[in-house]
Amino acid sequence: MTLDSGKVMRSHKTIRIAPSLLAADFGHLAEEIAIVEQAGADWLHLDIMDGHFVPNLSFGVPVVRSIARCTQLFLDAHLMIEDPLRYAPAFADAGAKNITFHIETTDNPRPLVRNIRKLGVQVGVSLNPGTPADAISDIITDVDLVLVMTVWPGFGGQRFMHECVEKIEWIAARLGAHQTLEVDGGINRDTAPIVAAAGADMLVAGSAVFGSDDPAAALGALRSAASGSSPAAADTNV
Ligand code: DX5
Ligand code: ZN
Numbered sequence: 001m002t003l004d005s006g007k008v009m010r011s012h013k014t015i016r017i018a019p020s021l022l023a024a025d026f027g028h029l030a031e032e033i034a035i036v037e038q039a040g041a042d043w044l045h046l047d048i049m050d051g052h053f054v055p056n057l058s059f060g061v062p063v064v065r066s067i068a069r070c071t072q073l074f075l076d077a078h079l080m081i082e083d084p085l086r087y088a089p090a091f092a093d094a095g096a097k098n099i100t101f102h103i104e105t106t107d108n109p110r111p112l113v114r115n116i117r118k119l120g121v122q123v124g125v126s127l128n129p130g131t132p133a134d135a136i137s138d139i140i141t142d143v144d145l146v147l148v149m150t151v152w153p154g155f156g157g158q159r160f161m162h163e164c165v166e167k168i169e170w171i172a173a174r175l176g177a178h179q180t181l182e183v184d185g186g187i188n189r190d191t192a193p194i195v196a197a198a199g200a201d202m203l204v205a206g207s208a209v210f211g212s213d214d215p216a217a218a219l220g221a222l223r224s225a226a227s228g229s230s231p232a233a234a235d236t237n238v
Contacts, residue, residue: 013201015192015226016042017219018076018182021067022058022156023206029063030070032210037073039216040223044073045184045204046096047156050081054154055103061090068095076100078126078184078204083109083160085115092119100124100147100182104131124182128153129161133170144179146171150195151185156206160186165198172199176187192226 003009019041024032033044046067046200068075077096083089084101091099099121105114109125124145125136129152136146148168151158172181183195184204192203205222212218 001050001156013177015196015200015223016202017209018043018045018202018204019209019215019219020045020047020184020204020206021155021210022047023210025057025210029067032215033067033071033073033214036209036219037071037148039219041073041204041219043076043098044071045076045078045206047153047206048077048081048087048091049078049154052085053082056154061087061094064091064096065094074098076093076124076182078124078147081105085112088116089119092116092121096121098122098124098145100126100145102126102128102153103135104128109136110142110201113139113142124180126153126184129164133167136171140171140174141176145182146175146179147182147184147204148200149185150183150187150191153185157211160188160191160194162194165194168195168198168200175199176192187222189221189225192222194227196226196228 019036041052047058051057071225074097075095076098077091078100082105088099099116103125113123122144124147126147128149150161150164180202181200182202183200187203187205188208209215209218
């Protein structure tokens with residue numbers, strides 16, 4: 001596959017949206033999830049933070065287990081934790097269907113990918129803004145998903161880092177049609193078209209969806225912006 005053909009292939013992919021629960025009201029998780037599920041969210045993005053790999057804590061296995069009981073949505077676990085293999089089995093058992101680890105947490109990613117896959121889940125690898133794209137060269141063909149961070153992980157509501165767009169393009173040119181290129185951080189109606197044009201096909205959005213008074217409408221607006229269509233055209237798949 002030439003780099004150009006890879007880019008052309010990806011430009012035809014449908015853009016999917018994964019709302020990030022980090023920006024939801026944690027006192028009403030079931031209701032918040034139901035709203036985005038009914039509004040047509042493709043995946044639900046779960047940000048797991050350990051206070052070591054990132055300077056923040058979020059939620060853990062028991063919460064993921066409860067979430068899995070109240071939704072049919074595909075659960076996309078973004079592990080911002082050191083030693084991801086130590087906890088991956090528990091997240092898989094709790095209902096995560098994709099488990100993404102950070103490349104910065106390991107010197108030996110190949111066995112890590114194999115061992116996470118053995119849990120019966122999809123495997124993703126993520127890169128911090130400061131990590132060069134070729135850090136994942138050894139495993140880029142082995143993973144189901146690459147997650148490019150467009151903010152420094154740890155907090156929602158940060159500003160999109162435009163300097164990461166080139167990395168999205170580099171990775172897009174090297175992924176096969178069956179692989180997902182996910183982008184996370186500062187995604188809104190202005191930045192969604194930029195990452196979609198660069199080759200991303202799964203857009204994570206926290207504040208832009210759950211920070212809105214009307215998360216269902218915000219999800220639709222984001223999808224329309226990403227696919228470069230009017231809301232009416234997006235609704236009818238024209
Ligand atoms: C950041 C998380 C993101 C976060 C995105 O560490 O990985 O998923 O929730 O939030 P927004 O969309 O508000 O930038
Ligand atoms: Zn995330």
